[in-house]
Amino acid sequence: MKKRNLALLTSGLVLGLTACGIEQDDNNGGTNAAENNGNNNTNNAAENDSNDNSNNNVLDIDETFEVTYSTWASEGEPAYQGMEHFKEMIEERSGGNITIEIYPANQLGSTIEQMEQVSTGTIEMMSSGDPGLDEIEYLSLPFLMASNDHWMEVLESDTGQEFNQKLIDDQGLRTIGILPRGPRVISSNVKIETPEDMSGLSIRAPAVDYYVATFEALGASPNPMDFGEVYNGLQTGIVEGQENPLETIYSAGFHEVQDYIINSNHMYKPAFVTINNEFFESMPEEYQDLFLEAAEEGEQVATDKLLENEADMIQEMEDSGVEFVDPDIEAFKEATQSVRDEMGTEVWGEETYQEIVEIGQSDLN
Structure with a gap:
């Protein structure tokens, strides 16, 4: 997977509060997706030794932060495993100065309620399949996006940055990555x-x-x-x-x-990893970069697990x-x-x- 342009991501892949009429159930994962066969993969992706090189260098920063992270996904799903990797990488690289608590399966409310909580700073982060902005939502038009990578190409383009800057200005929300889902x-x-x-x-x-x-x-x-x-x-x-x-x-x-x-x-319609922009900018630059790097690695973990699970699901269905x-x-x-x-x-x-x-x-x- 190619390295993301962190400068582009830092300038803001963001979400808004409008719901765009998208249902919480099948578009945001929903509680039904909690039963995904991903539950069979019990090993936390964050424990993968292949990522040790990312977790060895503890940042020499004394500031501490607590993060509440809400999501539609349930434990065991590929997306959730990506979030767990994100959490553990940040906690390890910060030497425990940043702690992240993930609340799965929409425990903290509906997608709109979670967006409002992140926007107001009641909680710091969320993941959702609803981008909350027509300019981003309609990227899901039929056969327009060829892949999840195509999504990222658009969001990282000048055009995507224009969409996102509008939202960061209006809603105070910043997206630091995506979590892939199957077509x-x-x-x-x-x-x-x-x-x-x-x-x-x-x-x-x-x-x-x-x-x-x-x-x-x-x-x-x-x-x-x-x-x-x-x-x-x-x-x-x-x-x-x-x-x-x-x-x-x-x-x-x-x-x-x-x-x-x-x-x-x-x-194609991925989920988005969203953070309160004021909180994000309150962190030292090294922590901001760490969040972006961890989001990218979490995306790759989720992608790998999604592909692993797909073969098992297809076989069982057949x-x-x-x-x-x-x-x-x-x-x-x-x-x-x-x-x-x-x-x-x-x-x-x-x-x-x-x-x-x-x-x-x-x-x-």
């Missing part, structure tokens, strides 16, 4: 290889404009039922399919009542009778082109939209 895929009782196979398909999708527009463009009939009702909806046939990251499909047990997983990879299908991705991209173009231009303007598209193309070359 969103489709589960269904119908084998889907082309958009034509989705014609009239009743599919559960979040009640967010670009999600609804995406599946309407594919010919499906989106149903915005509550996430907690999806399993029963699939089981009883109220809906024939749904879409989520693979780890969420597995943790929620949707594969138990679905015949196919369609590797559509239609959207053993239960689920068939994985590789659809005609180009046909899906073409069918949703108007959604990307129209909404992207509306949110960013034509010039910025094309800049974002070009960053992705450059990242893939």
Whole structure:
């Protein structure tokens, strides 16, 4: 993984307080994701000897800080393991002068409530899948982001910095990294290889404009039922399919009542590691750099664990009778082109939209 530009990150990858209409459940991990097969990985990633070289040099600073870190993720999930690595690296490198307490599974409230707490300084940090700003939220338009790395390329670009500086000024929030999640895929009782196979398909999708527009463009009939009702909806046939990251499909047990997983990879949406900006700037520069370095290493730990868990999840799903299908991705991209173009231009303007598209193309070359 390439080294992040710390100067760019220090200038502020940030979030805001507006909720953008995104549901807490499947977009932010939700309590269902707490049951992720990542619980089988009991070894804390922070204990990995390969990272000893990052933890040997204790900073000679006497100032002490206490950090409360709230998250949607539950213990054992890849993202949580990345957070644990972040915590332990900082505590070790600060010689114990910085202590971090992580509160998993939305213990401290909803995503919006957590954002408010971080913004006001009631707590210092949080992780969430809701960026709280349209300019960042709509980077999840269908087939716009090619990977989690593409996300970071955009956020580290001049365009991304403009989005983020606005938020750091308005909301007092700073993002110091991301936690990767798998791309969103489709589960269904119908084998889907082309958009034509989705014609009239009743599919559960979040009640967010670009999600609804995406599946309407594919010919499906989106149903915005509550996430907690999806399993029963699939089981009883109220809906024939749904879409989520693979780890969420597995943790929620949707594969138990679905015949196919369609590797559509239609959207990427990472979680963001956010800190109160006033608190961040109150720390010595060496501590600020340590937080950025630890966030980057935590991202890599979460990525590695996500990939490790994916193989096990796929195997278990296949053993239960689920068939994985590789659809005609180009046909899906073409069918949703108007959604990307129209909404992207509306949110960013034509010039910025094309800049974002070009960053992705450059990242893939």
